[in-house]
Amino acid sequence: MRPKNLDKEQAIRSIALQIIAEEGLENLTMQKLAAAAGISPRTIYIKYKDKDDLLVKLYIEEVLGNYETAVLAGFEPEMAFTDGVKKLWLNAFGYFKSNRHAFALMQYGKSSPLLNKAYQEMNIKEGDFFAPVLRFLEQNVAKGVIKDFPHQVHRALLFAPALDLVNEYFDYLGRPKQIITDEVFMLCCEVVIKGMTNPS
Amino acid sequence: MRPKNLDKEQAIRSIALQIIAEEGLENLTMQKLAAAAGISPRTIYIKYKDKDDLLVKLYIEEVLGNYETAVLAGFEPEMAFTDGVKKLWLNAFGYFKSNRHAFALMQYGKSSPLLNKAYQEMNIKEGDFFAPVLRFLEQNVAKGVIKDFPHQVHRALLFAPALDLVNEYFDYLGRPKQIITDEVFMLCCEVVIKGMTNPS
DNA sequence: CGTAAGTAAATAAATATTTACTTATATTTG
């Protein structure tokens, strides 16, 4: 039997991400994608049931999966709060800086009902995404380092500003002077840490 | 001459927002919108040049415009930092709680290149959105209450967590117990304030 | 009655998805 052409599979995914980043999810069509990848539309349907299936797998596997791996690299739930948070922020910034297209689809995750639903269902089936971060937060609550909020609340406080800063970083890529430098990014990280930690 | 039917104009806008919220921007079509509003597709084209024009006006006027008005109600740039931030957070939470559909399109503003571009261009033409917030931040930098960051950075730190919490609030609307209560929301506001303010 | 708002039906271009066919390779068979 003819072997899978992994290049083609990867081409579909990365070119799809590129189109989404440049023209928007609403302007990604199967024929446009096939043409850009230099394949027949039919080929996409061999690998994916339909357009929704492609989008969901792109989002869950290609974007969230890789993002999780990158963010958790070298992170341990037992780390001190300050060290752990800094590690997570650095990892996230590093990952997105070299994966701009993934970031674009990531943003759609909060808007598109299709992706949102897929994320929820997946979180239920596979157990929580970013489980080590959850344990990290729980331990720091137990130690009295941070307040006892639901973890969704902790996540909002911790990561929402980071993602917004990444957005600004990309906005400023085309301009003469970048305002979101590594230094600014990490100063913000310290602001967030300071807000969250209890006075000892 | 036949008078403009303002109800119809408003119906187009609010039903468009509803479809976007429930099915996603990528599933809003002119025919679906016309059918849901009980009018002919042609009627939409009397009021809007084309689909993009409709989306951009929906986003800028209906969503961002109303959001700005609601958030700035009773807010003064001269307020003490803590009071000002609390006012902004409360206003934003209150507005979105009763405008869920507007929040959905708001989220698309960060993802969709069309809306993103429209926002940037509009910010240049009309002067900055949320100008009173800018003055508020500048004055507090001058007073040494908060650090001297670019205002985009301040905005990320200040508002990104709030929007993320609103998202969680809506996620939990269908579930037995709401975790994002007014109390939790305002506790988070205090966390953010604490992080941003310099020790005095 | 003139004019603008509105409608119903048509149109032309895109779009997701299929059908019918070709190609390349892994496995089987002589």
Place this chain on the structure above:
DNA sequence: CAAATATAAGTAAATATTTATTTACTTACG
């Protein structure tokens, strides 16, 4: 161990919808 075959991967072209947008007509008011 080759030739034969089954099988999956792939393609080109077609199809049946769906889509944005127009055209040609109707209505209601100043």
